[in-house]
Amino acid sequence: MIRVLILQIFVVHITHQVASSPGDCLCQVESSDKSFPHDKLDAVEETALKCNQDVTPQKSQELGNLLLALNRRIPQLADSMSELEREDDGDLYSAVTLQVIENELTEILQLIDKLNSSSLASRHLSTQTAQQLRGIKEEMQQLEAFDTTQTVMRQKTNKRLKRDLDQCQNTNRQIPLPITARSACPHGHFQNVTGPNVYTAGEYPGSYKFGAWGQDPKPDVGKEKWYWLVMLTSSNIYANYIRRYSSLSALVVGLSVPGNVQIHTSNPTTNTIQGPNVVLYGEALYYNCYNHPALCRFNLTSKSVTSTELPISTRYNSKGNYCTLDACYPYSDIDLATDESGIWVVYTTSLDFGNLVLSQVEKGEQPALGRTWRTSLYKQAASNTFVACGVLYATRFVSKDTEEIFYSFDTATGAERFDLGIRFKKMEDNIYSLNYSPVDQMLHAYINSYMVSYKVEFQLS
The missing domain is CATH 2.120.10 (Neuraminidase)
Known part of the structure; x- marks a missing residue:
């Protein structure tokens, strides 16, 4: 989360007091707003950084790779089983095919074990990240209350307009020519x-x-x-x-x-x-x-x-x-x-x-x-x-x-x-x-x- 400069509006009370020497004037300045909670903003930044380190494209792609590999491996095993059923040459070639099938089963079991392990880790990471994101959202909504000059709101509007403009330009640019x-x-x-x-x-x-x-x-x-x-x-x-x-x-x-x-x-x-x-x-x-x-x-x-x-x-x-x-x-x-x-x-x-x-x-x-x-x-x-x-x-x-x-x-x-x-x-x-x-x-x-x-x-x- 990027820090924003929050400008607070101060109500200034000026009280003229008798000074110890001629020409001196004492003024008391008081803010009508609460002090900005920098410690909360630091905590939000730390949590966001941890989320970025925990959630990577490699982790999100791993399950897809394993499922794709399993999807391609099972039909291959079925083909090998069909080939075994068609063989009848004195058990010699069948023994070779059985060895191939055994190797394929070993690979499939390894894939399943890896898939189960990755799936469990992904579910845990997904639950943990969702909780962290909800906490970040709540904290930021509270921090936005200190934005008395609406700086954050204007930045959000500008970002949204820039994003929409980029999407429009990319859509027009990426239409493949025949x-x-x-x-x-x-x-x-x-x-x-x-x-x-x-x-x-x-x-x-x-x-x-x-x-x-x-x-x-x-x-x-x-x-x-x-x-x-x-x-x-x-x-x-x-x-x-x-x-x-x-x-x-x-x-x-x-x-x-x-x-x-x-x-x-x-x-x-x-x-x-x-x-x-x-x-x-x-x-x-x-x-x-x-x-x-x-x-x-x-x-x-x-x-x-x-x-x-x-x-x-x-x-x-x-x-x-x-x-x-x-x-x-x-x-x-x-x-x-x-x-x-x-x-x-x-x-x-x-x-x-x-x-x-x-x-x-x-x-x-x-x-x-x-x-x-x-x-x-x-x-x-x-x-x-x-x-x-x-x-x-x-x-x-x-x-x-x-x-x-x-x-x-x-x-x-x-x-x-x-x-x-x-x-x-x-x-x-x-x-x-x-x-x-x-x-x-x-x-x-x-x-x-x-x-x-x-x-x-x-x-x-």
């Missing part, structure tokens, strides 16, 4: 982004600020529901392994049954990961090779690394980053993306004067650059990019709570737009990686050590 996407998109026209759907700290809450996560658009059989996670574990710049999870709920509760797949025992070293902008496609991890303007491909099955050089003039080693008005995201020079057609790499070169360059990556054991497009968007004017249905989209920082998709480049037509105006809530300050998943049309964002997902909405013509 986006004409390439006709080959099976989902229709890109319309909006909603969410977040998932907001979780996962297995290592607050430990690794930079990273990326998501799903493989072309997984091996049996891994269709798996998720992957790459965290920059050395100097917030480098990594040497990818972590796998058998489901979204396993990722939320931090249960990595497959565990780590290591690129190299050293970190960093030749052909390990540099920067947060990585993707997984066809059981292979694509990323910026350590200390080199090149694209690396790590095969998770054979544990082998192949690479391809980017153009000689490519900016790397934190010289061509994504940026906000205040700062740039370090080592975000080379950005990988996936969409319905495959893999893309976003970068910039000195010959393009720092503008975004988009190249398609040819699929295969040996990666190679395919067709390339050059844009008129200066890379450091964007905070992130992603590709959906062959259209490159760029975002920019609006505030610590809001990000805006403002730009698009259609590779089918070469058309550029700078006026999309699609805004979405960030949950944390900075999005360090952002990638579109064609599996379920979700955006996977890694934001200050949190994993956040959003739904991309398309509209069929």
Whole structure:
């Protein structure tokens, strides 16, 4: 609660008294109002500060994450049970399926235990906070009686008018303009982004600020529901392994049954990961090779690394980053993306004067650059990019709570737009990686050590 300056009206009684020496005049000043109770205002401020510390977005989102994980895990268990009932091959494969079902039941029980514990804590916190808020309201109503000049009332009126004006301006500004996407998109026209759907700290809450996560658009059989996670574990710049999870709920509760797949025992070293902008496609991890303007491909099955050089003039080693008005995201020079057609790499070169360059990556054991497009968007004017249905989209920082998709480049037509105006809530300050998943049309964002997902909405013509 912000302190207000309360001006009290004083009634002054002046009594002329005989002074001890000529020219002296004694005046007695008395206030007709009571003294302002500063101790009560201090107590209210202390209570409000405690409420702000106790009630956080992370706590309010935790129950939603657990319920979402449980909601997705139970149908998966039902599918496994159905598969078990269909099996009849001498009990050999059934034993494997029973082990899978046992693991799934263990994860579900862990989710339920966590949900019960979080629900009880949330109810207690809700009751306690409601009582504190009622007390604050009563105290403030009593304190407002000292506002004899109606300063507080005028401030309330001004705040209400400003809030209404801001809402009106934001409503007009946030109406998304229709986006004409390439006709080959099976989902229709890109319309909006909603969410977040998932907001979780996962297995290592607050430990690794930079990273990326998501799903493989072309997984091996049996891994269709798996998720992957790459965290920059050395100097917030480098990594040497990818972590796998058998489901979204396993990722939320931090249960990595497959565990780590290591690129190299050293970190960093030749052909390990540099920067947060990585993707997984066809059981292979694509990323910026350590200390080199090149694209690396790590095969998770054979544990082998192949690479391809980017153009000689490519900016790397934190010289061509994504940026906000205040700062740039370090080592975000080379950005990988996936969409319905495959893999893309976003970068910039000195010959393009720092503008975004988009190249398609040819699929295969040996990666190679395919067709390339050059844009008129200066890379450091964007905070992130992603590709959906062959259209490159760029975002920019609006505030610590809001990000805006403002730009698009259609590779089918070469058309550029700078006026999309699609805004979405960030949950944390900075999005360090952002990638579109064609599996379920979700955006996977890694934001200050949190994993956040959003739904991309398309509209069929």
